Amino acid sequence: MGTASGLSRTFRGLGLDRDAVNAAVTHPFHNGGTEGVNTKTKLIKRQIYGRAGFALLRHRILLG
Structure with missing residues (x-):
């Protein structure tokens, strides 16, 4: 029911x-490409959580 x-x-x-x-x-x-970038960004954020700020996140995104 x-x-x-x-x-x-x-x-x-x-x-x-x-x-x-x-x-x-x-x-x-x-919007599959956009969703893929969002997923990748969230994964990187979780991996570096608590270690650094936006500068490291930006660096990691631009590297990969």
Whole structure:
């Protein structure tokens, strides 16, 4: 019972944002590259957590 109501809420939400869903399905553009950079930056931040500030983070991002 919980799954069915969860699915119906999901589909109702998709219906409310129909323009965004259509654009996501029909346009060839995506933000995968941007998301990859964000993921890499967060990984580096976790690796150097507490060791240095923004200067080291910037250096590590520009290196790799």
